[in-house]
Amino acid sequence: MTSTTSAPATTDREERIRNTALRHAQDIEGRKRLQSRIADLVVEAYDLPSRPDADPGRPLAADATLFKQCLAVFRPSDLDDLIYERNVDDRCGYSLCPRPNEKIVNAGQKVWNQKGGKDFRLLDRAELEKFCSSACRERTAFVRAQLRTEPAWLRQEALLGVDVKLLDEIQADGGGGGLVEPLNKLALSQGAGEEMAEKLEALALERGEPQNASNASDPLPIIEKESDQVPEAPSLGRIQDLVEGHRPRKVRFQNA
Structure with missing residues (x-):
């Protein structure tokens, strides 16, 4: 009787283990296929644009569509890999730009930008040399x-519903000529949450732009701590523990 009832239980347990192992194997295989697909997309984006005289501000529709399809599955690290591969070939890191990346000679690791006033600041040379101009740098930061x-x-x-926008598309729709304003417009259109808000704040700080003026002008609250305890005069304690009038932090021979 015992052997008869235990046999189905053992069979069910083995079946669950087999199904679990099969599901994990399918997940791992799916990850490998997707990683391979992402590597292929990096290569496809590397070959953009399709024409050597292409304008990154007005790219061909086919090039823009392919680039946005690649970005839909990219992470920031994948975009960094793409930029690195294009820079090795002396090309601008923005995939829709056919121009060579900028080369700064006779300079150290940090260089001054060409702007004046509040925008005059020290920049990382390696970051500047990733792109051909500040326009392509802003385009890449936007995506x-x-x-x-x-x-x-x-x-x-959720990948089928991902729709990455290009900076020039937002600016063409009246998003302004800067970078933060199109990002704010994009955040409103997509209902972005905390992640997009953090990216906007970090991008504004990176560009040296002031934060929200209303927040910056608000006075900081000063709260005075109250206590009902009667103050006491300081006491020297045991005079024999003092060394030339000072008490050491640790007295080894206090209990001696």
Whole structure:
């Protein structure tokens, strides 16, 4: 009787273990396929644009579509890999730009920018040499702010609804000529949450732009602590523990 009832239980347990192992194997295989696909997309974005005289401000529709399809599954690290590969080939890190990246000679690791006033600041030379101009640098920063940080296989079901916008598309719709204003417009249109808000704040600080004026002008609250305890005069304690009038932090021979 015991052997008869235990046999089905053992079979069910083995079946659950087998199904679990099969599901994990399928997940791992799916991750490998997706990682391989991302590597292929890096190569495809590396070959952009399709014409050597392309204008990054007005890219071809096919090039822009392919680039946005790549960005839909990219993480910031994947975009960094793409920029690095293009820089090795002496090309601008922005995939829709055919021009060579900037080369700064006779300079150290930090260089001054060409702007004056509040925008005059010290910049990282390596960051400047990733792109051909500040315009392509802003274009890349705009798409980077829209990338997700979690791996693509964790958001695989939502990839079909991802729609990455290009900076020139937002500016063409009346988003202004800067970078932060189009990002604010994009955040409002997408209903962005805390992650997008943090990216906007970090991007504004990186560009040296002031934060919200209303927040900056608000006075800081000063709260005075109250206590009902009667103050007491300081006491020297045991005089024999003092060394030339000072009490050491640790007295080894206090109990001696």
